[in-house]
Amino acid sequence: MIDYKIYNVILFIFSIFFLGCESNKSNVNLEIHRFENEFYNSNEENLDLLIKKYPYLFPKQFPIETWNSYLKDSTRLSIYKKSSLIFDDFEIISKEISQVFLKFQEIFPEFKKPKVITLNSLSKYEERIIYADSLLLISLDSYLGKSFYTELPDYITMNMSKEYISNDIAEKFSQSFVYRQNDRSLLAEMIYYGKILFLIEHLTPFNKNHIKFHSSLKKINWAEENEYNIWSFFVENDLLFSTRNDLKSRFIYFSPFSKFNLDIDKDSPGSIGKWLGYKIVNSYMKNNDISLAQLLREDFYKIFNKSKYKPRK
Secondary structure (H helix, E strand, O other), X not given: OOOOHHHHHHHHHHHHOOOOOOOOOOOOOOOEEEHHHHHHXXXXXXXXXXXXXXXXXXXXXXXXXXXHHHOOOHHHHHHHHHHHHHOXXXXXXXXXXHHXXXXXXXXXXXXXXXXXXXXXXXXXXXXXXXXXXXXXXXXXXXXXXXXXXXXXXXXXXXXXOHHHHHHHHHHHHHHHHOOOOOOOOHHHHHHHHHHHHHHHHHHOOOOOHHHHHOOOHHHHHHHHHOHHHHHHHHHHOOOOOOOOOHHHHHHOOOOOOOOOXXXXXXXXXXXXXXXXXXXXXXXXXXXXXXXXXXXXXXXXXXXXXXXXXXOOO
């Protein structure tokens, strides 16, 4: 089992300290700091130099012997070997990240590009991208391809390949900038995530459509084909304005499928509520003259009322 203690300490430090922003100047050529290469190509004699260069990646409460042991750990070395093969050429991913930054700056001129560092952190799935003020960490060992993670379920591993990196970065940025209202209704949750998904789509136009939903193309196609019935289910069961606690786990949380408690469940994508929220937001943007920055601050109820969302039978 992976020990997350050291990684969580690092994450805690990121959350507290401001690490100094890089220039806000738009630049297509993004510098990526490949920490995993630097670390595993170091040794006990020169590790001190690396610690001085990246002090925030080496919490002081852990002795240097800990880091030295990582250089010899067979599991970590095997993972590094795999990631080196998969991410030997980082040019395409770097260009995608640059485009995300540039598009984000168009919406939020005050946004400053973070320092981008790749590493093999052996982090939890939910923490594979860390965005903390001026720092963006990308855990490459969480993107080694579906077949690498044999102990995890399929609905998770399908998201663990390199084509998801730019999407996940866009998602982290979006979560930081989309206003979340103090409303416990299912509809408020749906539209909150719908805004995030709409923004992700704007930031990553080069990605396949289903990637932003963290689901398979087959399941998203199923949702598209059954949109009217899905919407009717929520309306007829009075779920939109319900504040029942179980609704988030059934329709919002990351899962292999949504829980209508019907025979069709396994055909559906997980988090169908997010997908439906995206549909409402998308309809709102098509039927109203409003900027993307304004959308992110807009009241969910206003979006719902003015969206004119009505799927065809």
